[in-house]
Amino acid sequence: MEGIKGQVISGVFYTAISKYSAILISLIITGVLARILSPEDFGVVAISTVILSFFDLLCNMGFGHAII
Numbered sequence: 001m002e003g004i005k006g007q008v009i010s011g012v013f014y015t016a017i018s019k020y021s022a023i024l025i026s027l028i029i030t031g032v033l034a035r036i037l038s039p040e041d042f043g044v045v046a047i048s049t050v051i052l053s054f055f056d057l058l059c060n061m062g063f064g065h066a067i068i
Helices: 002-036 039-060 063-067
Strands: none
Touching: 002 039
């Protein structure tokens, strides 16, 4: 029983690290782009990021399977 408990804790730990490191890296990249690009160019990047995130959300909800 202890082996399964350890595996669950390890799995939760690595899943949390994966999720939060992706968020942290995304924030760092956004900050760097905000400093490098002009406000107009960064606006284009921000709008495209929102649109891509929306489509990613649709795909994760099973929209892709519904199309097929």
